[in-house]
Amino acid sequence: MRVKFTVNGREQTADDVWEGESLLYVLRERMGLPGSKNACEQGECGSCTVRLDGVPVCSCLVAAGQVEGREVVTVEGLADFARQRAEHGGCGAGVCGGKGTTLDEAKGWAAKPTGTGDSQAGEQGTSPHTALSPIQQAFIDAGAVQCGFCTPGLLVAADELLERNNQPSDADIREALSGNLCRCTGYEKILDAVRLAAARGESETAGTGA
């Protein structure tokens, strides 16, 4: 069957989709977006977390046919999503007039160097697709990435947490990330990263006088 839906702000079509196929499979195998990871396929690990109409879900548990006409944001579109949210006040993924992220941009995004120094986020404003989202930058700066397999899911989940709660308590962070497993880090650095992103968001707001 054919499934049409919005991925990272752009309408996409997938053909010859098997009726029992998951959204995760469509994203990875049909659209070439391998950022969302395929691990447990039973909703245990959270490494396939994406936003479906803004809501974090395990894409392995969403049937492809269920996303017809709906909006999906993957980790590949997270930087754009976060940037547009910052610019348009809470609206991401191109729904408020942004142009979104093409599949090619999304595919290329991961391969691009994210910078040379230790403060790459703000210095490459001319090419938005090379800029990291605040949560991505915080994960790097806090050393929250080891093997990296769980990272995409954690980024999507953590970004959504900070979107609804920009000053989360440790309990809030643990709760929000409780569906994402990491086998390397012991989670402490991940918690650090979310605290760091929250603190940076806070100081940015303070700086603009908002």
Add this chain to the structure above:
Amino acid sequence: MDFLRPASWEEALAAKAEHPTAVPIAGGTDVMVEINFDHRRPEYLMDLNRIGDLREWETGADTVRLGASVPYTQIMENLRAELPGLALASHTVASPQIRNRGGVGGNLGTASPAGDAHPALLASGGEVEVESAARGVRMIPIDEFYLGVKRNAMEQDELIRAVHLPKATGPQQFSKVGTRNAMVIAVCAFGIALHPETKTVRTGIGSAAPTPVRAKEAEAFLAAALEEGGHWESGAPVAPSVAKQFAQLASGACNPIDDVRGSAKYRRHAVGIMARRTLGWVWESYRGDGRTAQGGAQCA
């Protein structure tokens, strides 16, 4: 496999009548696991996500009509006052990602003894609204809904539309044993609800029998003890001996098995502990509320 996409409830009923083997999928948190692991290859998969009113709830004077697909996240956030036991149980369901998708309709449809909503539903009491194109709406009392391991009282051509639950008139609690706080299937679970207006107590036990069950003997014993001691009026503490007996009777209502998550012996034991603890919690809460209502006689 065919993918059916009914745009309305009527279309869904018609499709289910035409294809009784169609597997409804809403949150997908059970169905997709079975498909991903090749445990199930339904002839028809029927998506219920396009039927918006399944995700709505209405709060009436005495009851809440909860749409079958209202996600657990919404129950936690919006129905804590009306359905405290179910809201607590919802909070223990898996992870945020799963709670954003799964709902009570799926728990009921799957009818696994380990479904987290069941103990809360049994303790609350209520009815499941199912419907078929041929015979219309049928209200199934929750006590008659669970028939066996993953078997419920529904006919093949029926779909779950909503559950009707009485708004809580007294404290409710829920407790669950698992290896960690998130992402666990219950080793066993216990729900309790005080119903002061009828001076009754209802309970629900999960994962400790082929179906979710009530501990009816324990309920009757406790109600009699509370009545006899004038506890509903006085709010006096429940005697430890009463709590102990309640716990033993709750334990006795179990008919568990040994499996990978726990032994039958452990489950019986843990259900007794949870029964005693949750009784303590609800009764403290009842006493607190009662005294506040009577003019704050409670000392600091």
